[in-house]
Amino acid sequence: MKNLLHVKHLNAGYVLRKGVVHAVRDAELTLDHREFLGIAGESGCGKSTLAFAITGLLQPPGKVFDGEIWFDGQDLLKLGREELRQARWKEFSFVFQASMNVLNPVMQVKGQIYDAIRAHTKMAPKDMITRAKELFEIVHIPSQYLTAYPHQLSGGMKQRVVIATALALSPKLVLMDEPTTALDVVVQRMILQEIDEIRKELGISVLFITHDLSLLVEISDRIAIMYAGSIVEEAPSRVLYTKPLHPYTDGLMHSFPPLTGERHRLHGIAGKPPDLSSLLKGCPFAARCEKRIEGLCDQTIPVLQEMQTDHWVACHLYEKGKTG
Amino acid sequence: MNWKQLALQNRKATIGFVILVLFILVAILAPWIAPASPTSMEFQPWLRPSKAHLLGTTAMGQDIFSQLIWGSRLSLLVGFSVGLMTTFLSLVMGLTAGYFGGIVDGILSAITNVFLVIPGLPLMIIIAAYMTIRGVFPIIVVISVTGWAWGARVLRSQVLTLKNRDFVLASRVAGEGPLRIIFSDILPNMLSLIMANFFGSCLYAILSEAGLEFLGLGDVNVVTWGTMLYWAQNNMALMFGQWPWIVAPGICIVLVGTAFALINFGADEVTNPKLRRR
Amino acid sequence: MRYLLYRILLLLLTAWVALTVNFALPYLMPGDPASVMVAKFQGRLEPQAIKALSIAFGVGVNESIFQQYLHYWGRILRGDFGTSLAYYPTPVSRVLGQAIPWTLGLCGTATILAFIFGSGLGIVSAWRRGSRLGDGLVPLALFLKSMPQFWFGLLTLYVFGFILGWFPLSGGYAITSAPGAARVLSILYHSFLPGMTMLITALGGWVMTMRNNMISILAEDYITFAHAKGLSTRQIIYHYAARNAILPSFTGFAMALGFVVSGAILIERVFSYPGVGYMLYQAVISLDYPLMQASFLFITLAVLLANFFADLTYVFLDPRVRSERAGS
Numbered sequence: 001m002k003n004l005l006h007v008k009h010l011n012a013g014y015v016l017r018k019g020v021v022h023a024v025r026d027a028e029l030t031l032d033h034r035e036f037l038g039i040a041g042e043s044g045c046g047k048s049t050l051a052f053a054i055t056g057l058l059q060p061p062g063k064v065f066d067g068e069i070w071f072d073g074q075d076l077l078k079l080g081r082e083e084l085r086q087a088r089w090k091e092f093s094f095v096f097q098a099s100m101n102v103l104n105p106v107m108q109v110k111g112q113i114y115d116a117i118r119a120h121t122k123m124a125p126k127d128m129i130t131r132a133k134e135l136f137e138i139v140h141i142p143s144q145y146l147t148a149y150p151h152q153l154s155g156g157m158k159q160r161v162v163i164a165t166a167l168a169l170s171p172k173l174v175l176m177d178e179p180t181t182a183l184d185v186v187v188q189r190m191i192l193q194e195i196d197e198i199r200k201e202l203g204i205s206v207l208f209i210t211h212d213l214s215l216l217v218e219i220s221d222r223i224a225i226m227y228a229g230s231i232v233e234e235a236p237s238r239v240l241y242t243k244p245l246h247p248y249t250d251g252l253m254h255s256f257p258p259l260t261g262e263r264h265r266l267h268g269i270a271g272k273p274p275d276l277s278s279l280l281k282g283c284p285f286a287a288r289c290e291k292r293i294e295g296l297c298d299q300t301i302p303v304l305q306e307m308q309t310d311h312w313v314a315c316h317l318y319e320k321g322k323t324g
Numbered sequence: 325m326n327w328k329q330l331a332l333q334n335r336k337a338t339i340g341f342v343i344l345v346l347f348i349l350v351a352i353l354a355p356w357i358a359p360a361s362p363t364s365m366e367f368q369p370w371l372r373p374s375k376a377h378l379l380g381t382t383a384m385g386q387d388i389f390s391q392l393i394w395g396s397r398l399s400l401l402v403g404f405s406v407g408l409m410t411t412f413l414s415l416v417m418g419l420t421a422g423y424f425g426g427i428v429d430g431i432l433s434a435i436t437n438v439f440l441v442i443p444g445l446p447l448m449i450i451i452a453a454y455m456t457i458r459g460v461f462p463i464i465v466v467i468s469v470t471g472w473a474w475g476a477r478v479l480r481s482q483v484l485t486l487k488n489r490d491f492v493l494a495s496r497v498a499g500e501g502p503l504r505i506i507f508s509d510i511l512p513n514m515l516s517l518i519m520a521n522f523f524g525s526c527l528y529a530i531l532s533e534a535g536l537e538f539l540g541l542g543d544v545n546v547v548t549w550g551t552m553l554y555w556a557q558n559n560m561a562l563m564f565g566q567w568p569w570i571v572a573p574g575i576c577i578v579l580v581g582t583a584f585a586l587i588n589f590g591a592d593e594v595t596n597p598k599l600r601r602r
Numbered sequence: 603m604r605y606l607l608y609r610i611l612l613l614l615l616t617a618w619v620a621l622t623v624n625f626a627l628p629y630l631m632p633g634d635p636a637s638v639m640v641a642k643f644q645g646r647l648e649p650q651a652i653k654a655l656s657i658a659f660g661v662g663v664n665e666s667i668f669q670q671y672l673h674y675w676g677r678i679l680r681g682d683f684g685t686s687l688a689y690y691p692t693p694v695s696r697v698l699g700q701a702i703p704w705t706l707g708l709c710g711t712a713t714i715l716a717f718i719f720g721s722g723l724g725i726v727s728a729w730r731r732g733s734r735l736g737d738g739l740v741p742l743a744l745f746l747k748s749m750p751q752f753w754f755g756l757l758t759l760y761v762f763g764f765i766l767g768w769f770p771l772s773g774g775y776a777i778t779s780a781p782g783a784a785r786v787l788s789i790l791y792h793s794f795l796p797g798m799t800m801l802i803t804a805l806g807g808w809v810m811t812m813r814n815n816m817i818s819i820l821a822e823d824y825i826t827f828a829h830a831k832g833l834s835t836r837q838i839i840y841h842y843a844a845r846n847a848i849l850p851s852f853t854g855f856a857m858a859l860g861f862v863v864s865g866a867i868l869i870e871r872v873f874s875y876p877g878v879g880y881m882l883y884q885a886v887i888s889l890d891y892p893l894m895q896a897s898f899l900f901i902t903l904a905v906l907l908a909n910f911f912a913d914l915t916y917v918f919l920d921p922r923v924r925s926e927r928a929g930s
Binding site: 162 | 827834921
């Protein structure tokens, strides 16, 4: 298969006492080898649920309802628990949202790298030490911190440790869910640059999830926009930046100010995202969309289609055979 | 918080609550339910359970069933009184230490730690042993004075967490005085923790009371479940085969204790949402 | 390190408070209990004994309270606890000395086993939450926690000792047994019922503590990360979850010890087991103040030391109290 990752018609969400929340609705995306795909969307659009669903970490009350997740020729959803466990970290790894608590507080940092390695390979202790030092070098942490405990590290360092751990077994894909959000902007920038260097040097694919579109524009190869549980647009980042097709993407692009150029009034997008605990009729963005077509957009859900070469949109405005 | 919803969601606490209410009713209605006076020794001693004496009689000719029913009054009274007093002490100590911090916290925490480590029952025993007067009120005081430390520590940590929350900081910036902040910002957010604490203290109280009375350090002339056990043991009830004298008061203590523990568990689930059933 | 220093200071402070309370109580209680006691034993003991007793408790003595306090400290530091009245003329130190091994053996073993099994069950109950085993353990643990220990002891004694005759009814060992292996077996035999009573009644507390701690920990991000790394279930439960969940148990150890001690006193009474708790009880009913004071002192100091030991273990287990943060 050409693609490294192909998510097909994925439906996932949470089964709560008050009802079912469909956080991920019929999501579609593809990722190539050595490609950096950024996924942008606002809070609550389902991006974390998507990430957890892809990596099989969705715990009750979370659940994958149906769909296919093709990774390197295998449907991850069809794997048994033990097979999935073995695929973890070796095939794909996950960098969590930067939090205070992603590392085990009572274990030295090196131990947490070693146990990931030991769980999947039979590396000799000597080699593990070498590998750990290598990893620390890649993320620019002095190797003396290998014997540190998590509480002795700053937020930025902890996140670098997590990234180093994620690279330990040279996986093909690294998923990152808001890896820099909890850090200050300076450190954020540094880490993003490091991630960019690393992935180019090691040839890893990266799936980078964030609410901050501006981060993605420079660093991604391609960007996917997520809204109300579905992917509504997907294109190479330059194309998305200069010629966004979906009205939501257009709104997003115009809601952060450029560093240079003349000043003009920013407008946000009116309204708020729909409640994901109800089944929606029609396009989820219809209520807020300035360009909506009455009778069509509020009745039928648009399908993600390739409108131009390698530019996918889910919008009735562009549907082949209709006038825009 | 919708109490009915809470009750339905939290089966264990509801069961505990029901048991407790039943016992309270028995205590209140004692004069009407009990077939005889608990202290009158008019009956024949060592009678086996029968229709006339549901649980038999004691070595002194008292009706065990009546004793059980009347005994609920003082046993429950002590349990709740100690619970109230202990919770009050814990609250005062914990709130003051947690809110004011600094040297006040240092001193109060040191005192709390001292009381925490000194073992309760031995201290209760020697205090009670030196007392020449025996009675229910001294027992209440003794148990409360030795049992408040754990609650104080728990409540203090909660106050520390709440103190730094945004809404409290907002009140402080607005110039509210400490008493007002404590009563309108902090306390209302601690209610379920205080509830959990109260019922936990009641459990501790009822078990300590039973222990002290069993050793003969309560007022052995009043009828409580604990003193029943004292007299039963001293008259070798089990050797005589009169097991209801031992089993019945014990079961009542266990039931009331379990009720407290269940409610405490339920209140814990309210305070700490992670513990709730998913 | 600051943490450790604070705990040492606290240990010394509490020990001082305990010793002072021990001294002061007979003076503070209404009704002058000391004089009552001396009066009771007048004529039943030798005159020197009465004199020593009076001096120790400040009856008819011309010194100020502060001077008596100093003398008290002098006696404690010399190890002079006086003569037991209930076991006259044996010195209190000898009475206690003989009782201590029994209590340590019984309590120590039962507590350690309760901790291990209780925590283990707590881990299972938390990990298998939602299953019948996991949730079924909760009401059982709550029930065990609310049961008066001595009552459970009475029932087991009645059923297994009296009715079934499987176990002895009292004592630490059979006096008739020959020293050596037979004696050891007899000791084990006699300790079984009281030991089991202590173990079973203590389990409930540990199960609930561990369960609640585990449930909190299992919701933490580092557990999800461990899962993401593809670590085995066993690794996650023990090295990531339980290893963290056990920490609060040490900070709450003092509470657990209080429970152990009260259990020891009551259960030794029920089974007439010759430990320190039993001595305390005997001292109380026979107004043997010297023995009572010394028993209280021993019990309290033992608890203080055990608690301090738990603090040390906590420092060893939790790296966060050991060191400060490094730079960025």
